[in-house]
Amino acid sequence: MGSKQIARSRAAYCVKLTSAVVMLAAAVVSVCHSAEPWSNRIGPATPGPFLLVSPFSGEFRFGWSDIGAASAKASLAYSGDEIIVEVEGGTDGLARALWQLDARHKAVILMEGLKPIAFEQIEKYANKRVRTEAVFKPDGLWRIRAVTPDPKNVAKWKRIKVEPVRDIVSAMLLIRSQSLNNGDRIGVVAFPGDAPFLVEVTVAKREQIKIAGALRKAIKLDFQIQRIDVKNKDRLAPHGKFRSGSVWLSDDEDRIPLRAEVDIFIGYVFGELESLRFD
Numbered sequence: 001m002g003s004k005q006i007a008r009s010r011a012a013y014c015v016k017l018t019s020a021v022v023m024l025a026a027a028v029v030s031v032c033h034s035a036e037p038w039s040n041r042i043g044p045a046t047p048g049p050f051l052l053v054s055p056f057s058g059e060f061r062f063g064w065s066d067i068g069a070a071s072a073k074a075s076l077a078y079s080g081d082e083i084i085v086e087v088e089g090g091t092d093g094l095a096r097a098l099w100q101l102d103a104r105h106k107a108v109i110l111m112e113g114l115k116p117i118a119f120e121q122i123e124k125y126a127n128k129r130v131r132t133e134a135v136f137k138p139d140g141l142w143r144i145r146a147v148t149p150d151p152k153n154v155a156k157w158k159r160i161k162v163e164p165v166r167d168i169v170s171a172m173l174l175i176r177s178q179s180l181n182n183g184d185r186i187g188v189v190a191f192p193g194d195a196p197f198l199v200e201v202t203v204a205k206r207e208q209i210k211i212a213g214a215l216r217k218a219i220k221l222d223f224q225i226q227r228i229d230v231k232n233k234d235r236l237a238p239h240g241k242f243r244s245g246s247v248w249l250s251d252d253e254d255r256i257p258l259r260a261e262v263d264i265f266i267g268y269v270f271g272e273l274e275s276l277r278f279d
Helices: 003-035 093-098 168-177
Strands: 056-064 067-079 082-091 101-110 115-125 129-137 140-148 158-160 185-191 197-211 214-228 236-238 242-250 257-264 267-278
Touching (some): 115 168, 197 257, 214 257
Antiparallel strands (some): 056 267, 115 129, 140 158, 197 214, 214 236, 242 257
């Protein structure tokens, strides 16, 4: 073998060795990251300086690829030391002919610490009705989910053995209460009704977006969601439909949700504020 061939062989060997080292390093980093308990990624646990929202009622529209498909009304009010949030809406237009859905959600949160108390959600489809009720007790979160008509479904109360956990509304209130400086990271465990999820939020930037025909100052939040395996609580699983998402909050004392964009398996889905009235 000539000197040039030997040099080429050594060069090829070095390339393969370097590639192997890089792949091994990547594998080690990946294993180390996955070995980190997801509980270490939760926080802050207490509300920030933007604790209270002015009571309001608003209307929102939803759709995909900028095509309207649904609408909803939402309100936030106070009763004693409790926060009451109610949302009601459903599909409309052409989307309703393809997929009929009417939904109602009510959440009750304790003002102190923004601790969840209970929530109820009712979903009415063309051929079934799903009612989910959850109560946050001293021994944890208890949930019951009833589907009708379904003779095989026997609704029973079940304890969700994941701590700490919040409902989706109190999780949102906790996030918006933080200082939300650019680059801040927030982690919460949210239970929307079917399974617990680790939600990780990064404060991306301040910008202006056009909402209801007017420019509004907004805080952009990017978020990722992973399902928590309730049978093996050390494991996280990818969300089957969700890829990535962003939410814009009004950059003021109230921090009202202005717009949300989510990239899911069927494409681009959005929700946007249409009108707002402070009570």
